Amino acid sequence: MDAALDTLHSLLPRRHRIVLLAVAAGGRSASRAVGCEEAADAEIGSVSKGLTGMLYSDALARGEVRADSRLGEFLDLGDGPAAGVTLGALAAHRSGLPRLGPAVEGPSLLSRTWAMWRRGENPYGESVDGLLAQAREAAVGKERFEYSNLGFALLGHAVAARLGLPYGEALRLRVLEPLGMRGAYTAGSVEALREGALRGVSKRGLPHDPWVGEGIAPAGGVRATAADLEALVAALAAVGTADAGIVPGGLPVDPLDAPPGAAPWVGALVPREPVKKRAMPGTRIGHAWMTSAVRGRQVTWHNGQTGGFASFVGVDRAAGVAVGVVSACASGVDHPGFVMLERLRAEVS
Numbered sequence: 001m002d003a004a005l006d007t008l009h010s011l012l013p014r015r016h017r018i019v020l021l022a023v024a025a026g027g028r029s030a031s032r033a034v035g036c037e038e039a040a041d042a043e044i045g046s047v048s049k050g051l052t053g054m055l056y057s058d059a060l061a062r063g064e065v066r067a068d069s070r071l072g073e074f075l076d077l078g079d080g081p082a083a084g085v086t087l088g089a090l091a092a093h094r095s096g097l098p099r100l101g102p103a104v105e106g107p108s109l110l111s112r113t114w115a116m117w118r119r120g121e122n123p124y125g126e127s128v129d130g131l132l133a134q135a136r137e138a139a140v141g142k143e144r145f146e147y148s149n150l151g152f153a154l155l156g157h158a159v160a161a162r163l164g165l166p167y168g169e170a171l172r173l174r175v176l177e178p179l180g181m182r183g184a185y186t187a188g189s190v191e192a193l194r195e196g197a198l199r200g201v202s203k204r205g206l207p208h209d210p211w212v213g214e215g216i217a218p219a220g221g222v223r224a225t226a227a228d229l230e231a232l233v234a235a236l237a238a239v240g241t242a243d244a245g246i247v248p249g250g251l252p253v254d255p256l257d258a259p260p261g262a263a264p265w266v267g268a269l270v271p272r273e274p275v276k277k278r279a280m281p282g283t284r285i286g287h288a289w290m291t292s293a294v295r296g297r298q299v300t301w302h303n304g305q306t307g308g309f310a311s312f313v314g315v316d317r318a319a320g321v322a323v324g325v326v327s328a329c330a331s332g333v334d335h336p337g338f339v340m341l342e343r344l345r346a347e348v349s
Helices: 002-011 047-061 089-093 111-117 128-137 149-163 165-179 225-236 264-269 334-348
Strands: 019-025 028-034 222-226 245-247 251-253 290-294 297-305 309-316 321-327
Touching: 002 019, 002 028, 002 128, 002 334, 019 149, 019 225, 019 290, 019 334, 028 225, 047 149, 047 165, 047 222, 047 264, 047 309, 089 149, 128 149, 149 165, 149 290, 165 264, 165 290, 222 225, 225 309, 297 334, 309 334, 321 334
Parallel strands: none
Antiparallel strands: 019 028, 019 321, 245 251, 290 297, 297 309, 309 321
């Protein structure tokens, strides 16, 4: 698999000097850290939402939560409109919640955004209590697709609360350890970062503070090593597809449904609803994970970007190939990821 990692690295623009790479194909997998120590960890950004979607799917399959369970059943949101939002709507970005919560105390959202772009400061950092304070004041719009960091942060904390655990611990027990992602973690503060934690830069080369904070963790606060990335793509590549055809009762089987005997988290990958806004044509969403038609193939994927990092994880389930990239430069890596999936398919076909 070294040749595949070489190819993936060659597809990245020069600005991506420090990267974590992982590939999986034909039942094999490999990873590499370039420009840093093998044990270094990086921000995977919104790929964290994919992991939170897996946590939700796991709890859903076990009967611990329902798609129509409401946030107010698990989190102290008072009588605000967010309390009535369902977990199912949150998992598909159809909750009506805004992308970010309103500023309740401290600098305004505009001020925090400006400080991020000008000085590389962390625009988040809220505690769980701080996140809940934002949610109590948040307006809830129509139930339609609207990408929401606030919504996914609340989804992760709601499922964790149902399990009686902090989010980081719930994710570790239900998702990270089963997948073999033993080095992945969340950090509530800079002091909680592990030795070797990478610091990223913007596309212009401006150093950025780490995006830490208990509140944002389920939506964008997970950190991972190259080995963790390999464990994730290997697990995704091994999922496979359901048998297409007709089941008793005359209902068609979607080949992108969860195959028989699949782990509970696999439900997160199953596309359920169309995404018509800011997405490739024909894109559908499962629990965070997107599935799009790419050159005639169905690719399930998620990407991410923080102030100093960019990430992409994608899988062609039918071909059994998957790719992961995390760069310590906040410039998109989606295109190289999609191209590499196509090349891996060619190798295994």
